[in-house]
Amino acid sequence: MHEWALAESVIVTAVDEIKNNKLKNISRIQVKVGELQQIDLGIFRFALENVLKSYALGMDIENIIVETDKSVLKCKVCGTEWSFSETLNRLQDDETEAIHFIPEVAHIYMRCPSCKSPDFDIIKGRGVWIDSIEGET
Amino acid sequence: MMDPRLGIINKRLENVKRIIAVSGGKGGIGKSSIASITALCLSKKGYKVGLLDLDFSGPSSHIILGIEGVYPEEEKGIIPPEVYGIRFMSIIYFAGNNPSPLRGNDVSNAIVELLAITLWGSLDVLIMDMPPGIGDAILDVIRLIKRMEFLIVTTQSKVATEVMKKEVKMLKELGIPIVGVLENMRIRELSSVEKEIEHFKVPMLGAIDFDTIFEDTIGDVDKILESGFAKQLQKIVYNQFT
Structure with missing residues (x-):
């Protein structure tokens, strides 16, 4: 709410x-x-x-x-681009809820799908x- | 493109009488202890107090006060849980005990989000536990919040004092009110802190001796309040606020 x-x-x-x-x-x-x-x-x-x-x-x-x-996330290490919806099924409910409140905590729970780095930019969305x-x- | 959150922040804080950031350039000088225990002392005295931990890399206020097992309530925003009479907000509700690898822009965005969605209600004072340095968090609270005041913590170490002077200089230049400078972890009577800040015309709030057993009280507010550290801080806080 x-x-x-x-x-x-x-x-x-x-x-x-x-x-x-x-x-x-x-x-x-x-x-x-x-x-x-x-x-x-x-x-x-x-x-x-x-x-x-x-x-x-x-x-x-x-x-x-x-x-x-639609979101675009871009890895600062390897340059891979992906979206939140592509990786959503790897997240637990409490993790998606935390991202709902403070989207920046995506850096805690999400990783670059290619190199697994938490160092990515939230380009849009x-x-x-x-x-x-x-x-x- | 406009960020709608920016316009609501001061409305969220309109019923907060004073907003004080506990800051100091260096890490490890006791900012979080001073912020948390100042909030605790004021709450004990009957003040309506909020505590916001803005140190996203190393949130510590909840560890010092032994806060666990609480979570904000959602009601047209988020309402901080009240612990020991303190309305407490921190990134730990969302980050848990995980590391928060946030770059500057992410730190700014997370601060804006917290300030925009947190419903503090009516408070006598909101204490902010700031991260070390004069980076994103300080620049953001100055940018976003009218009526910010700063309480600056230092130790008598030359290194800490030099960094503290940089912060005081910046705040003075920007015309931001400074409640005063508090010397923490004093190990020698002879200290140059007061002399070092003389020309800034900033009040010296006092000094707190290095308390060798303070570490053993962390996480237990009853023990904390019995510590030499808390007793000395309490005197300084009550002089300032009551």
Whole structure:
């Protein structure tokens, strides 16, 4: 349920955008949800809808577009690229849950499939990002 | 692209009256002991206290306080478990006893995530146990949190003092409040620490003698509170906070 905390961070950022850019309203928010964080999209959307109401942002939930971003991990030692979903079946439930909370702990539980190094970059698909916020001035 | 977590961090901390990072350039000078036992002393005095261990490579606060078998609760964020009256958050809940081989960018991201999703509620003081050095963790808390204050730990070793001075210099340059400098593990009465920080105009909080039996108390808060180390620290803490 920490999807709520992340949903709130999206809405608070939109509220800040209104203040900082003197916008009349927000018409569209495009959110990317990284595969690595394994966000429950149903809970995330439900949370967005509820937080949206509590901040009285006056926009329709349908105008918040949420897309999943496939992860790309790249080994710093041998250069191999892979994704979280390719190695998911090697992880225990408590390990995937830990990655859900703090995606960086992937370095503890995951290894490069080629050279077994924990030294890899999370190139994309880490967590929740706002791709764009559109509004009227 | 925007990172939505950055905008929520100060909201998460809005009901925390003071946020104090216990820092010091060198490793092994007792930062974690001072951070943990400061939190313990304040909690005993009735203060609402949080303790956040930001030393991801060598988290130690839970070892010092003997915290085990607890886990945060999930409720629209994560709520730190309360142990000895201290709301305690650490990467150990997610990393267990495994090594955390994190590079700088990963450290930053993990700090941002912890700060964005942790629901501290209302606190009188949040103590942060910082890793050694003036790298990612310090730069991030300064960047992300308004109202940061620093308590700087050193020993009378020339090596530790020189590194401490670098940190004090940086914090002064950035206009970050310094609660003061605390000398730990004093082995000789004659110490140059006070003189070394004189020109920075930073308060000297006091000195704690090297306690040869402190190590035997680690993990047992009742024994810790009876130690010479804790008694001396308690006096300094109560002078500062009460």
